[in-house]
Amino acid sequence: MQKAIDLFFKLLELLVVLALVGMVIMVFGNVVLRYAFNSGILVSEEMSRYFFIWLTYIGAMIAMRERGHLGVDTLVRRLPRAGKKACLFLSEALMLFVNVLFFIGTWKMHELQVTSISPVVGISMIWVYGVGYVVAVVMALFNLEVLFRLLTGRLAEEELVQVVESEDLPHAMPAGEGVRP
Template structure:
């Protein structure tokens, strides 16, 4: 049940990413055509495409975190044994959690300023733009916390430690068939 809900959430986030990217492409391409063909442009699209990019980046960070796709020092971690990998994973996850806490604290501290500031063209509250940091901090934090708890309690999936070292061959969700189902 949980795996099905998780799969739907990830697919929903991926759909949002596709919509944001498509919106960016349409707005930027449209502005380029208008600028060079008609010597005009739409200011709204320039500002919105930047905000779409911010949201795309942070929502994408959560999706990539769930898929264990962030950058890592695979050569170093792959060279040490399973016990060393586990220790590195626990330390890494503790640092990530600390960063998530700092991100959320900083976003909360800036919330009032961002909520009252408005974008110059759209008039949107900047709270909508930077509000994605709440989502990113909580999303990455929960994913990391779950993995850290599994690591500390010995319930880590056999493929998770391998993925931490850069080996993605053991997880069935990373093959093409797993993505099409």
């Protein structure tokens, strides 16, 4: 099961890269074409916006898996174990609630988005905003997994504070290897 999840997130990372490359090509290519040839890529504005929407939502799912979202843990780290558990439960329950709201909101807008066609590209807008379904479900599954492990006592002490220092993230550079003045 873990291999399937890892593969899913590798595919998401690939989609983020492709969306970013697509945005750069569309925007940069359009600027060059407009400046040099007084023409442009017709779909560039719409497609770069759609790529940005997908990049943002997919990036949010990846960041949630890596616990890379911003958080303030100054107070929580000083609490006793029971306080940390209560804060984690409240945090995960609130995020789960927001994900449910996000799914419901996407569902309520579904009919409008299916019938709404983008003016230049000509695709149904559900292909753009339907990513809300995927994001809400994936992030809710993460919330449920943490809540399950919390309620069954399967979380270690260090997992009770879900904020990870930026230096501890997998993609962070080792200290001292940044850009030098």
